[in-house]
Amino acid sequence: MNEKLHPFHIMILIYMNQTGVVIMSLPHLLAENFGYNGWLGVILISLVVNLNIFIISIVYRLGKGKSIFQIMESSLPRVITFPIYMILIGVWSMTGCMVIKNYVYIYQIMSYNTTHAMLLKLLIDIIAYLLIIKGIYTISKAATSFFWITSWMLLLQLFFIKDFEWARLTPFLFKGDTHFLTGGFIVFTAFLGYELCFMLFPYADNPKKFIKSVYKGNLITTLTYLIFCLICFGFYSFEQIRNMMYPLLDLLSYIRLPFIERIENLLFGFFLFTTIVSVVLYSWSAQETFARIVPKANKKVLAFIILTFGYIVAWFPDTLSEVGQWLQYLGYAELGVAFGLPLLLILILVIHKGAKPS
Amino acid sequence: MRTMPKAAALLLVIVIIAGCGDQRILEKQGFIQSTGYDLNGTKNDEKDNRLMITVDIPKSDPEQRMQRETLTAIAHSSKEAKILFAGQTELSLVSGQLRSTLFGVSLAKTGIWKHIDTLVRDPSISQRVKIVVVNGRAHDLLVRDYPQHPRAGQYIDRMLEKESALMSFPLVTIYDFSRDYFDDGIEPIAPIIRENKKNISFDGIALFKKDRYITKIESKQSLIFSMMKQNFKKGEISMKLGDGSKKQEYLLFSSVISNRNVKVKRSTKGNFNIQINIVVKGSVLEYSGSHELSKDYDRKKIEKRMAEYIENEAAALMATMQKHNVDSLGIGRNVRNSLSYEEWNKLDWNKEYPDADIRISARIVIKDFGKFK
Structure with a gap:
């Protein structure tokens, strides 16, 4: 518990947690729900995220850096905190495992088509487990090195400048067949992950810079999404994006180096790094919550129970679209947590006029 | 810590075994x-x-x-x-x-x-x-x-x-x-x-x-088509320049750098006036006519004739495309981008295209003419 997180690491952790598999289909989701020039929808959603971070920052300020569990337990009876914790554990552990299953299923479109998906998932689960039991400090260090391993991929977008045409973007803004509300929710799931910053309250090294680095993390995510989606909208025609399930996969398969082509299998492997951070952080949060219910238990055992629970649940959805459905519903639940939990905490803190001095 | 080597060995075994599932032998x-x-x-x-x-x-x-x-x-x-x-x-x-x-x-x-x-x-x-x-x-x-x-x-x-x-x-x-x-x-x-x-x-x-x-x-018109469709560098084109009375002159225009832009205007009646401007720069390495490439005055004349040649060929191509109602140049995109979404939705570009007034003008710049006067 002595080791604290540097603001830079928090920024990277938030960014890595936000980006995951949804980026595969993000341009498609934007075109389908926001219409022409839907890539600008990224900015709208990012603003909502900023609002949410602002709400969380109020909790942080009022709570004077206390962990959310301490705030809740200080004023709520166990009868109320217990179901809240159970919901949190359920949502977080299932989100973690579904993200892996989604990654595995998309991976299987390309290779290992007939290998059992759950075997591949098990491999990723083992890596995730080894990381989770090391605690948040090591997780954030790992996330930072994963960030450097994957960040060069942004440069791959230079390949598409030659065929990029502004004319394809059209001057129409958010026109065509649009679904702002449902679409907004779906696209929002691409940004989820920032909300776990409320789990990091007790670990912040520098209280003044903590919230700032969360904003910065979200800013990096927004810029990454924005540039990537802009490239897609100018590289493909609008109707085409609406028809493509995973524009990112198609983009990757377009890359050709003088000595090699069709390197998308290799490149897709790198997305495991961004995905696994999300999985690890969600499962770690679930484990921390679980530890509140059974404070005396060994955390390694708890992490094992959570991943096993997730693994069993992950057997149920059997197709890629089912996994997508599950992830979407879990995303909605997580959205409720992201907004609902901080609001509840603010309510508690206001009633108690700030955190009691510990 | 003692479990670590065991876990690593287990991981290794699983990773290797997973490779046996889907084999592809070259x-x-x-x-x-x-x-x-x-x-x-x-x-x-x-x-x-x-x-x-x-x-x-x-x-x-x-x-x-x-x-x-x-x-x-x-x-x-x-x-x-x-x-x-x-x-x-x-x-x-x-x-x-x-x-x-x-x-x-x-x-x-x-x-x-x-x-x-x-x-x-x-x-x-x-x-x-x-x-x-x-x-x-x-x-x-x-x-x-x-x-x-x-x-x-x-x-x-x-x-x-x-x-x-x-x-x-x-x-x-x-x-x-x-x-x-x-x-x-x-x-x-x-x-x-x-x-x-x-x-x-x-x-x-x-x-x-x-x-x-x-x-x-036709294959010999493909470079003209490219000039009308997009900007590009590289390429060469052979031109037959005749001014009616005199004998025909042949010219090879190479290292071509071609730029085009499309301007869309809509008249009050709702008809479209579309102007395609092509600017081509390049070097002449073969010329069989009577003018002297090294003289500025003559060269301007040749440039003008070349531009006329391109304009005529391009106009013929445009007529074919309009006759068959195929907008292969993507003029519809320029039209779309000049309109609002509602206007474009209302417009049936398929119907408008064959009758649209599309004009092509070309400008040629002979950058150099080799190393011989």
């Missing part, structure tokens, strides 16, 4: 390099809607004499054909190294999207697979051997790569075709090739309406 794979699609039936026999599908597979086995294998099957779809192929060869066929797909012209006339759709859907197929129309039958062109050239698939592939770099013909990939197919302001194109006695040659540019082949542009 020698047992047949990498399809080119696929040809033709209509099976003749025109008189319209009931037969099956396809004749041909694949060209290079072989790397040094013990075998044959450099390649070609397979042909008659089936309703390419995936069905793949199952039929499997029964004809000892290799397991994979399409990860597919480089070009050839469509017979009679099939292209009936529409090719459903065949390209399976290519787009299949994740093992590259976005860079080339689309080519064959003037004749793709099967005949693919199965033949051309003694002076590499095997057909590679021959076509290399020729396309080389020539498209010089802009003599367009390189159209699955990506290009499907992008323009879905765009509402442009129609797709593809190069056409033809089988000759000894070789294969470029035969022009196929113009599509959605996915149906409509008409073609």
Whole structure:
């Protein structure tokens, strides 16, 4: 518990947690729900995220850096905190495992088509487990090195400048067949992950810079999404994006180096790094919550129970679209947590006029 | 910590075992390099809607004499054909190294999207697979051997790569075709090739309406077409300059850098006035006329005549495209981008296009004329 997180690491952790598999289909989701020039929808959603971070920052300020569990337990009876914790554990552990299953299923479109998906998932689960039991400090260090391993991929977008045409973007803004509300929710799931910053309250090294680095993390995510989606909208025609399930996969398969082509299998492997951070952080949060219910238990055992629970649940959805459905519903639940939990905490803190001095 | 080596060993075992699940042994794979699609039936026999599908597979086995294998099957779809192929060869066929797909012209006339759709859907197929129309039958062109050239698939592939770099013909990939197919302001194109006695040659540019082949542009006009369609560098064009009375002059314009822009105006009546401006810079390395290239005055004259030549050729091309109602240049995109969404939705560009007033003006700059006066 002595080791604290540097603001830079928090920024990277938030960014890595936000980006995951949804980026595969993000341009498609934007075109389908926001219409022409839907890539600008990224900015709208990012603003909502900023609002949410602002709400969380109020909790942080009022709570004077206390962990959310301490705030809740200080004023709520166990009868109320217990179901809240159970919901949190359920949502977080299932989100973690579904993200892996989604990654595995998309991976299987390309290779290992007939290998059992759950075997591949098990491999990723083992890596995730080894990381989770090391605690948040090591997780954030790992996330930072994963960030450097994957960040060069942004440069791959230079390949598409030659065929990029502004004319394809059209001057129409958010026109065509649009679904702002449902679409907004779906696209929002691409940004989820920032909300776990409320789990990091007790670990912040520098209280003044903590919230700032969360904003910065979200800013990096927004810029990454924005540039990537802009490239897609100018590289493909609008109707085409609406028809493509995973524009990112198609983009990757377009890359050709003088000595090699069709390197998308290799490149897709790198997305495991961004995905696994999300999985690890969600499962770690679930484990921390679980530890509140059974404070005396060994955390390694708890992490094992959570991943096993997730693994069993992950057997149920059997197709890629089912996994997508599950992830979407879990995303909605997580959205409720992201907004609902901080609001509840603010309510508690206001009633108690700030955190009691510990 | 003692559990760590054990866990690592377990992980290693699992990783290695997972590799046994889906094996691909290189020698047992047949990498399809080119696929040809033709209509099976003749025109008189319209009931037969099956396809004749041909694949060209290079072989790397040094013990075998044959450099390649070609397979042909008659089936309703390419995936069905793949199952039929499997029964004809000892290799397991994979399409990860597919480089070009050839469509017979009679099939292209009936529409090719459903065949390209399976290519787009299949994740093992590259976005860079080339689309080519064959003037004749793709099967005949693919199965033949051309003694002076590499095997057909590679021959076509290399020729396309080389020539498209010089802009003599367009390189159209699955990506290009499907992008323009879905765009509402442009129609797709593809190069056409033809089988000759000894070789294969470029035969022009196929113009599509959605996915149906409509008409073609002759190969010698393809550079003019490119000038009208896009900005590019490289390429050379030979021009026949005549001023009516005098004898004809020939000129070779090379190292061409061409830029174009399109201006759209709408008259009060609602008609479109579209102006395509082309600016071409390059060097003259061959000129058979009476003017002297080194004199500024003469050179300006030649530039003017060259511009006239390009304007005339371009106007003729434009007339053909408007007559067949194919907007292969993507003028619809410029029109779309000059309107609001509601106006564009109301407008039926298909109807407007044949009657639109489209003018082309060209300006030529002779940058240099070689190292001799």
